[in-house]
């Protein structure tokens with residue numbers, strides 16, 4: 001029997017204003033006993049000061065002074081809660097200001113998105129847009145909490161209709177396995193414990209869903225990718241004499257599994273070698289998998305540096321200088337002002353030129369419409385030429401090695417979140433697209 | 437072969453899944469390595485407190501078999517627990533790193549800073565910290581802040597850009613996508629980096645237990661002369677003397693954080709070992725800051741205000 005140790009699941013929330021996101025997050029923190037006495041005291045005190053009859057759990061997620069004063073959420077906040085088997089990191093993304101920017105940020109690292117829908121309103125344009133962003137960022141799991149079920153009298157037909165509308169949208173977007181749960185964030189039904197008031201619903205509570213989702217893609221079904229962060233070559237400064245001659249390449253495994261003796265290729269040079277050793281400060285390993293940080297020793301003395309990618313020899317990407325990509329524009333200043341940029345892909349930063357704008361994604365229709373330019377929060381299709389070749393691969397298949405940032409060289413601002421190819425296209429459709 | 441290659445049967449489906457602590461450790465090591473690769477003059481803020489001790493431990497692992505490739509910086513309030521200072525010097529010698537110290541006392545002595553009426557020095561650390569960063573031209577500053585500590589911290593990025601005044605502008609933070617960190621900054625600016633962002637207090641303790649990391653003794657239960665003030669137990673010492681109305685008693689206590697001795701409270705505890713502490717923390721009903729920091733109780737936005745001014 002393998003040891004059971006707690007695992008880590010990263011979540012992002014999404015929802016329109018007033019759908020009950022703060023209440024739901026507060027309820028998850030409260031009912032999973034992640035709220036401590038002094039925090040709860042503060043919430044009860046403030047609720048009383050505001051003349052409320054009971055503690056407003058939404059206050060648990062209150063943040064900065066400006067947010068409290070204006071009653072809005074400005075920025076992504078990170079929350080932590082845990083059950084016996086799992087720890088959760090929740091990126092709490094505000095629903096209105098800078099919606100796309102924040103949700104893209106939260107979704108980029110998420111294993112699962114929890115989207116709120118108001119049972120009285122059903123699927124709105126906003127809902128489609130939230131789901132489209134989750135699909136675009138290839139978040140492995142999407143769970144929809146159909147909230148305020150108490151306000152529709154715990155009615156089965158209303159829930160079934162909303163759930164089936166959601167399934168249709170998810171199908172259009174190619175989102176696999178959409179899970180829906182009827183909840184009342186305010187009263188706690190089906191959030192942590194299953195509710196007797198929805199006896200027609202036989203599925204798990206929201207927390208039960210979150211506790212049993214697989215954390216991420218199984219590394220044993222992925223291709224091995226290892227972006228080199230730096231060379232460890234301590235020479236005279238080595239912590240012990242045995243390591244004076246040591247040379248290892250430090251990095252975090254981006255995907256897949258690596259085993260001593262595996263044949264690998266170093267990109268962009270294309271040199272082949274084998275893995276001579278997998279090291280950690282705790283000792284050598286025979287095998288390691290994503291997302292572990294290790295140092296790799298190679299059998300041959302070849303030139304390897306930061307920015308290189310070590311990949312499985314028989315499934316390696318082709319280094320390219322011309323990219324077809326989908327980006328979310330994050331800057332106030334439009335793209336036209338930034339056609340010369342820095343592109344950061346894994347550990348490699350190179351100069352780049354945006355050679356063409358192909359169009360903007362209409363998130364409502366999920367269609368590309370022609371455009372000359374990209375503005376804040378636009379999702380667009382670009383062609384980019386880089387100064388150095390990069391080991392690019394389609395984001396649809398490789399979330400880590402298919403992602404990049406565009407950065408303004410002068411101000412240092414992050415301009416765009418980039419995904420190579422068309423993340424919404426099914427797997428296999430991308431291959432021909434991208435040397436256009 | 438090493439026993440740490442654990443394959444976890446995640447939710448019973450036989451997948452390869454890293455444990456929660458291994459995932460956090462690997463994320464932190466990745467952050468340390470990114471900073472060392474992309475910045476010229478990183479430094480690690482080191483107080484001898486448990487978070488900074490865990491940071492140093494992770495840094496040593498990230499660059500093994502080489503040395504930790506940056507110095508440590510201690511902002512010394514002058515209100516130290518003696519056992520923490522002793523621990524600091526031992527840790528520095530053991531890891532073979534260079535330690536820089538900026539002392540609040542020097543600023544008080546020459547009048548650049550005035551002692552506060554309440555006598556606490558935590559808020560006085562900002563100026564020496566910023567001067568230390570500027571004087572040494574540090575461009576990346578590792579801090580032990582965790583997002584679970586406090587609501588302003590919950591919004592902090594892992595890489596947090598600071599202007600020449602060290603100020604944090606919560607409304608104008610760079611979006612942080614995937615694990616692609618953008619450390620570009622202009623001359624005079626620096627980046628605060630928080631490798632423990634995603635760790636909770638309990639994670640830190642579990643990790644200390646798993647790795648067998650030594651801490652200053654006062655983190656574990658011991659007998660100490662204390663007096664009660666504002667609902668907190670303060671140790672009797674040179675900078676924390678009881679007033680006439682406050683009576684001194686001997687209690688079995690431990691500290692959950694260590695800082696300015698005049699405003700850091702002890703908690704009554706029987707936790708003598710790491711395992712005891714893990715159980716206590718798991719069961720505890722007060723946040724770390726709420727239990728032990730007088731200065732964070734002053735206002736709901738105390739921490740936010742200090743951070744905007746360039747505090748840790």
Ligand SMILES: Nc1nc2c(ncn2[C@@H]2O[C@H](COP(=O)(O)OP(=O)(O)O)[C@@H](O)[C@H]2O)c(=O)[nH]1
Pocket residue numbers: 015016017018019020021022023024058095147148149150151183184185186187
């Ligand atoms: N009746 C009912 N009201 C709810 C529920 N969830 C949230 N609310 C109320 O809806 C309003 C908006 O909730 P809030 O959590 O602030 O929404 P947010 O803007 O999405 O964070 C508040 O008045 C909540 O009390 C629910 O499940 N049932």
